[in-house]
Amino acid sequence: MANLQSFTEWIADYASVVSEQADYLTDLDRAIGDADHGSNMNRGMVKAAELAGAEEFSAIDAYLKKVGMSLVSNVGGASGPLYGTFFLRMAGAFADVAEAGAAEVGAGLRAGVEGILARGKAETGDKTMYDAWSPALDAFDEAVGAGSDLAGALRAAADAAARGRDATKDLIARKGRASYLGERSRGHIDPGATSSTLLIESAARSLA
Amino acid sequence: MANLQSFTEWIADYASVVSEQADYLTDLDRAIGDADHGSNMNRGMVKAAELAGAEEFSAIDAYLKKVGMSLVSNVGGASGPLYGTFFLRMAGAFADVAEAGAAEVGAGLRAGVEGILARGKAETGDKTMYDAWSPALDAFDEAVGAGSDLAGALRAAADAAARGRDATKDLIARKGRASYLGERSRGHIDPGATSSTLLIESAARSLA
Amino acid sequence: MKKLINDPADVVVEALRGMAAAHPDRLRVDLENRVVYRRDPIRAGKVGLVSGGGSGHEPMHGGLVGLGMLDAACAGEVFTSPVPDQMMAATKQVDGGAGVLHIVKNYTGDVMNFEMAAELAAAEAGTEVQSVVVDDDVAVQDSLYTAGRRGVGTTVLLEKIVGAAAEEGRSLADCAALATQVAESGRSMGMALTSCTVPAAGKPTFDLAEDEMEVGIGIHGEPGRKRMPMAPAKEVAEMLLEPVLADLDFTGDTGAIVMMNGMGGTPLLELYLMYHEVAQILEKSGVTVARNLVGNYITSLEMAGCSVTLLRADDDLVGLWDAPVNTPGLRWGV
Amino acid sequence: MKKLINDPADVVVEALRGMAAAHPDRLRVDLENRVVYRRDPIRAGKVGLVSGGGSGHEPMHGGLVGLGMLDAACAGEVFTSPVPDQMMAATKQVDGGAGVLHIVKNYTGDVMNFEMAAELAAAEAGTEVQSVVVDDDVAVQDSLYTAGRRGVGTTVLLEKIVGAAAEEGRSLADCAALATQVAESGRSMGMALTSCTVPAAGKPTFDLAEDEMEVGIGIHGEPGRKRMPMAPAKEVAEMLLEPVLADLDFTGDTGAIVMMNGMGGTPLLELYLMYHEVAQILEKSGVTVARNLVGNYITSLEMAGCSVTLLRADDDLVGLWDAPVNTPGLRWGV
Numbered sequence A, B: 001m002a003n004l005q006s007f008t009e010w011i012a013d014y015a016s017v018v019s020e021q022a023d024y025l026t027d028l029d030r031a032i033g034d035a036d037h038g039s040n041m042n043r044g045m046v047k048a049a050e051l052a053g054a055e056e057f058s059a060i061d062a063y064l065k066k067v068g069m070s071l072v073s074n075v076g077g078a079s080g081p082l083y084g085t086f087f088l089r090m091a092g093a094f095a096d097v098a099e100a101g102a103a104e105v106g107a108g109l110r111a112g113v114e115g116i117l118a119r120g121k122a123e124t125g126d127k128t129m130y131d132a133w134s135p136a137l138d139a140f141d142e143a144v145g146a147g148s149d150l151a152g153a154l155r156a157a158a159d160a161a162a163r164g165r166d167a168t169k170d171l172i173a174r175k176g177r178a179s180y181l182g183e184r185s186r187g188h189i190d191p192g193a194t195s196s197t198l199l200i201e202s203a204a205r206s207l208a
Numbered sequence C, D: 001m002k003k004l005i006n007d008p009a010d011v012v013v014e015a016l017r018g019m020a021a022a023h024p025d026r027l028r029v030d031l032e033n034r035v036v037y038r039r040d041p042i043r044a045g046k047v048g049l050v051s052g053g054g055s056g057h058e059p060m061h062g063g064l065v066g067l068g069m070l071d072a073a074c075a076g077e078v079f080t081s082p083v084p085d086q087m088m089a090a091t092k093q094v095d096g097g098a099g100v101l102h103i104v105k106n107y108t109g110d111v112m113n114f115e116m117a118a119e120l121a122a123a124e125a126g127t128e129v130q131s132v133v134v135d136d137d138v139a140v141q142d143s144l145y146t147a148g149r150r151g152v153g154t155t156v157l158l159e160k161i162v163g164a165a166a167e168e169g170r171s172l173a174d175c176a177a178l179a180t181q182v183a184e185s186g187r188s189m190g191m192a193l194t195s196c197t198v199p200a201a202g203k204p205t206f207d208l209a210e211d212e213m214e215v216g217i218g219i220h221g222e223p224g225r226k227r228m229p230m231a232p233a234k235e236v237a238e239m240l241l242e243p244v245l246a247d248l249d250f251t252g253d254t255g256a257i258v259m260m261n262g263m264g265g266t267p268l269l270e271l272y273l274m275y276h277e278v279a280q281i282l283e284k285s286g287v288t289v290a291r292n293l294v295g296n297y298i299t300s301l302e303m304a305g306c307s308v309t310l311l312r313a314d315d316d317l318v319g320l321w322d323a324p325v326n327t328p329g330l331r332w333g334v
């Protein structure tokens, strides 16, 4: 079961992963974007990770809402509104939830991803972060259906996300900056799919 | 004895030498100037060499005057007025001279160099074209004094110019663009001293 | 990376301090929100014009704030869209009661952040906000199923023209309609001789060989549509104008406002040389140049290269173009 | 060499064609003599202002021709002084009966060519010509026994100020005296992050390592006084201002006109950042900034780098500075 503390650990863990991987994320974005995805995410996650220390939170939803607002306010670019909306919508799914099991976390992730879709209007195969999220959600639900606990479901989601991320390599981008490259976007992994996979992997470490 | 034809040959010969050496002159100017001496001289000499074909000249002085005016009008930079003045003043020394021997050519060169001094106010050791001309004139006069004919005197002058040119390498520039470099101008041969040496060498081939 | 900067993280805010120091007579800079405002508060009843985007395109947008042009410009990190907080702050400040127009370049990030800001500003302050999205870059194919074309040079011309309309006192609806008209009448195409280096990234976004150029480039150091061997200016001009002219109809009496824009690292000497080529092609194509701009207006840091923008302009647009403007980047009539 | 050009030999004349095409409302270009003139003939009784020099420093000088500034600018080959024929043609054209002032930057070539032109113009046409030689570059030691200091940034400020005085109808003697005053009151210092490539030469004039900068640079791609490791903007600003401030006396009430100038390849973002550093140092030094310019005004092709110019300016100079000017490169009040 994941409680408020698990969620703050998730954010802290992800912030440290992003800081380590910032150059890599930026390199991915250099190939098919504008070379800022790592610094965008890092700028936002540094701020988001500071929230837990600066303020006393009493509930998961209040905390996730602040994380979302902080990302919206600090990241900019495409990833700011997308990740910000993800956390804001996820927060909405945790009203009155103090301890989250597989069902609650699954609902939360799905609400978040619906936010990403609402903002970005991406579809499967557009070579965006959704191409990591979509198989991750499916794998999560499948694992839960097969009797997995939260830890197992998150592990399955992370693996699926990684496969989805790798599969973006062969796609032609149809959304975001990489779409301007047309054919030339093929052959490169999508940076946002990569940072999203890292977020799910981090959840698998922290939330279960 | 040098006649009008010898002088047009001189200009034609020098034009072809400058065209061959333009990159080298520009390289010298790149080190301590602004990388244009070769193209400046080449632009001017192409035009000067065209004069003889385009117009019928009846006297050396009229021809040299046109050469000087053409250089003034086409070279620009420091070398334009300097070489232009050289030929204009040299022309003045050939009034009524149809056939020039060592005495006339010596007087002509000296008048030309006085023009360079009047324009540029350089002194010996300033690391300019004057550092080629000054020993060249002295060597010319000495050779004439020792009984040399025009050919011998020009050969002596060319050798002395080359030594003067080489000696500019160790000098610190005090005139022209190279002077802005101070100490850092040392170690490089002066481009103008090089083009002047080529002019005297060309005279040794053409005027005698 | 060689730049005249201190810490790469401080580039944007330190440059904004420089703008504040340089133009106290005309600008006011909110350093915390990173918004450049006109010095004087908005005139009651005037539509407020807000633009913004990533930094690194100067003078756009901060240098285009002033009489007859923008009321506020939000500065994002280098090549990164600003965040909704900045746009909300700006929108509230320049609401003179007649509503606010957001001028947005068509990039996913810019569009989404401005969208969030408009939703929030309407909810929080009740400010009426309309938006125009500029997507004029013919290097990118337009499609409903992709992010569509990028917004580039036409943005500058639009900010000038709609700025004049707002100054005249036209309504929000009129300004928005005019903005849409301008956005639809402008097309651009760019190319690069070199890449640029985002300060935070520390190395060039792409590499070009000594004999290559990148054609169909945007303004963020993104690679373009194709890499080609270097070509003479004349051919470059043809390559840039061909798709622009194919996409704009100049039959009838309509003239063009032409912008020969430098990407930041190309000297004016070359821009004028390119303008000569462009003017010749336009003459051959029967396009009358009503007005022109030659210089660095929408740049990509220190990238060497250029872009051409053509705007179909009737007498009304040209009249608005000629109206007084007083910004650091564009000034006449005052 | 990567440039937006056709044949390197045609760069200057093709760029002039571009200027002519871009500014038919304000300029007239004599392509044969390579002189940029104001469109309208000189007003009888107005002193004519002629400047010129090598090309590659745009907008200086051709882009500074117009109301309130130059009457004519002679364009030499890239980085090569124009020839006397050009200056003579210009001098005769802009002689409105009140004489002509030649504004010359202190380079051996420029000085000698303008000297020959003045001698010839006086002899041929009887035009009264006076000259001012600008030598404001503190990177170079002044001395009677050398070529002295180079003329750089102060030239731009001088052309604006004396341009306003001539427009006011001041006499040749007054304009020349004012020009001398301005030349003596201005000092500059520059630096480069990269070299530049003269089109005809085809390769960079000097090479700088990735971690080096060249301090005390001129405007012709000449190497500077010293090569140093790259430093933060703050230290660069100190390095540039220190010798400038040491050479100008700002005690009393006199303020400064400050120009933060880009060398052609440095983006405005960095110039504003540098201006912030400069403004801070000036404040600490007790120097009041009366007016400022931030941008590319006297450049060195695509060189990355900057220079700072400080001009001691009393109320008279500031008044002349504020007078209307309408050139492609500088415009206000019109």
Ligand SMILES: Nc1ncnc2c1ncn2[C@@H]1O[C@H](COP(=O)(O)OP(=O)(O)O)[C@@H](O)[C@H]1O
Pocket (backbone or CB within 6 Å): A029, A033, A034, A036, A037, A040, A041, A076, A077, A078, A079, A080, A082, A116, A119, A120, A121, A122, A127, A128, A129, A130, A175, A176, A177, A190, A191, A192, A193, C079, C080, C081, C108, C109, C110
């Ligand atoms: N419409 C969209 N829907 C979902 N994800 C998107 C969309 N557009 C872009 N992205 C994601 O955003 C990532 C880029 O983020 P980032 O580099 O921070 O922003 P920007 O593209 O504005 O520079 C892409 O790799 C992609 O995964």
Ligand SMILES: Nc1ncnc2c1ncn2[C@@H]1O[C@H](COP(=O)(O)OP(=O)(O)O)[C@@H](O)[C@H]1O
Pocket (backbone or CB within 6 Å): B029, B033, B034, B036, B037, B040, B041, B076, B077, B078, B079, B080, B082, B116, B119, B120, B121, B122, B127, B128, B129, B130, B175, B176, B177, B190, B191, B192, B193, D079, D080, D081, D108, D109, D110
């Ligand atoms: N005052 C002077 N007197 C004599 N020669 C000079 C003087 N100044 C410069 N020179 C000569 O001119 C040469 C440079 O010519 P050039 O490169 O064509 O002109 P610029 O220096 O204007 O670019 C120098 O190498 C030097 O020999």
Ligand SMILES: [Mg+2]
Pocket (backbone or CB within 6 Å): A029, A033, A034, A035, A036, A037, A077, A177
């Ligand atoms: Mg990006």
Ligand SMILES: [Mg+2]
Pocket (backbone or CB within 6 Å): B029, B033, B034, B035, B036, B037, B077, B177
């Ligand atoms: Mg030279």
Ligand SMILES: [Mg+2]
Pocket (backbone or CB within 6 Å): A034, A036, A077, A078, C079, C080, C081, C109
């Ligand atoms: Mg970005």
Ligand SMILES: [Mg+2]
Pocket (backbone or CB within 6 Å): B034, B036, B077, B078, D079, D080, D081, D109
């Ligand atoms: Mg030169």
